Amino acid sequence: MFPWLLLALSVCAHASTGVSPAVSPTVPPRHMDSVLDILDALESPSRGGTPGAAAALGRDLGICSTPGCRAVLGEPPGTLERPPALTPGQWQLLTELLRHDPATPELGAVLAPDGSTVALGPLLAGIEVGLRSGGFGRPLPTLDPPADPLLAVTIAEVLGTSFLLAQGSDNNVTALGPGGCWDDVENPQNYTLRGPPSPVPDPVAIGAMDGVVLGARLARGPLPVAELLRGYYGTGNGSEAGRPPSSYRRRDFGALAGQGRLEKEVEAVLGVLRTLSPTPEFLRDVGTQEVAAVAHRAAREFNERYVECPAIMPRCLWDARPYRGTPALLQPPLGSVFLHHTLEPARPCRTFSACTRAMRDMQRFHQDTRGWDDIGYSFVVGSDGYLYEGRGWHWVGAHTKGYNTQGFGIGIVGDFTATLPDPDTLALVRDELLPCAVRSGHVRPDFTLHGHRQLGHTDCPGNALFQEIQSWPGFQGTRAPELR
Structure with a gap:
């Protein structure tokens, strides 16, 4: 039949x-x-x-x-x-x-x-x-x-x-x-x-x-x-x-x-x-x-x-607002990756519709409340299996104050203070995104990985996630030096 x-x-x-x-x-x-x-x-x-x-x-x-x-x-x-x-x-x-x-x-x-x-x-x-x-x-x-x-x-x-x-x-x-x-x-x-x-x-x-x-x-x-x-x-x-x-x-x-x-x-x-x-x-x-x-x-x-390499949803698919002002170019390959959790939304997004809604909410908060030019992260990771383009590979972000020109800011949707992202989402970042970023020439092979808390006064990316990434390749256990 x-x-x-x-x-x-x-x-x-x-x-x-x-x-x-x-x-x-x-x-x-x-x-x-x-x-x-x-x-x-x-x-x-x-x-x-x-x-x-x-x-x-x-x-x-x-x-x-x-x-x-x-x-x-x-x-x-x-x-x-x-x-x-x-x-x-x-x-x-x-x-x-x-x-x-x-x-x-x-x-x-x-x-x-x-x-x-x-x-x-x-x-x-x-x-x-x-x-x-x-x-x-x-x-x-x-x-x-x-x-x-x-x-x-x-x-x-x-x-x-x-x-x-x-x-x-x-x-x-x-x-x-x-x-x-x-x-x-x-x-x-x-x-x-x-x-x-x-x-x-x-x-x-x-x-x-x-x-x-x-x-x-x-x-x-x-x-x-x-x-x-x-x-x-x-x-x-x-x-x-x-x-x-x-x-x-x-x-x-x-x-x-x-x-x-x-x-x-x-x-x-x-x-x-x-x-x-x-x-x-x-x-x-x-x-x-x-x-x-x-x-x-x-x-x-x-x-x-x-x-x-993981799939990246472009800005047009999550209905991003335009960048305000003139973006500044990054100079790849960069030496660092900074990992964040979004905190809000607190729940991981597991579908295209939920993740695109989270992206729009974050961009609106970053632009209208924070007064930034755009959503701050370079990329955002959903628990639906996809990356979502924020500032992307080419433009300076607003994710890690004092270090935005030195590395890419990767945010995972959710609050990971007490719980971890699901294993597939962790593997997406650790085993796919990071190696792909090196192969494509965006990140140096000897890059360092930091949790946001190592570079500022914050609990980000949450206690559970920060403990997890300490076993990942490239993790830098000490606080990064202050830029002068």
Whole structure:
């Protein structure tokens, strides 16, 4: 009962809207909840969403537009009509999400309840491979040379292609990123990338990781797709149910496809592309050793950026006010990291909506009550699995009086006088943020870590947290020298 659900979506990737030009349907927001509503409609017999209707639209068709993905999931269908289970607006949303020009990957993205932005194409491709691997739908083909179909359709092909194209360009072209901003997180309609797009901007990377994680789950046993996605992402921006599984995507993807395996699969899928007719132009003059080198670099850089480093929610996603005045530039790499707790809010935030609200409250307090130019911290750590950008990597903060130009101020949301943040939040700072800051050149390898209380008259970051960080790498046990 499950493949028809994905295959109805598969058809949408290459079908016309079925809506007269004179009609202007109400198009739902570009939010994962809208996708869940569509899946619910396709499942509902009362709205005509039967397996038979989906089969009539092409049960065995895929959602791919690239040669390698089509080799796995099949050629796209021709023009098809809107399924009766979907409203014209829902149908238009899906066709816009899945039929966009590859040069505009931002048009294929939706905002998830956890605050991440997810490209729908690689997510659904991974889910379809998972269903077919689990015995639902026709068997997957055997690729030659052997390649993992799940990684091929989600990340390996686009990652290898991106790095080959970047290598062959005369310009300073990047192969990964950038991220972007939504016009309104409550009613997202337009997503704008914050720089020139690569074939693997952040939403594509996130959608691919989610496609791998969920595809692997479905290969072990069936679940209704709507139920699977709802449980993975949580429901709605207003949900306070707690940290969703999607916030662990980097860890879970790394466990399934670490750097070594990803490198192998990028090299393998580029080998598959060589066997297709016609061979893609970007591979014609590339030797096997060069392909191996590209695969190595692609896997290493993807792993460093999207697996080993934590996700940072930009200011636009928590609806930050503008900086007041003219910010002063930092001069990296800096030698110190100063750890704080926010005290207020006193309770850790465990969802995107709770953490964004905490960020706005802190910024309002810092600007309106303290009279500062902006929120004081460089970054704020939620217990939802994400960092939130404050002053960021480039601008002098207002977190540790007398030392703001010497280091970054990291605040963890909550009061940690008597209790600690949960282990995952501690690990996010200790094992991900700090090593990533060193690798990226923002912090010196010999940096020192201080609790705020060592640099001023305060109990921050709380007794429990201060005791905890004394065992962390870089902790400086004595009070820092006064600056003169």
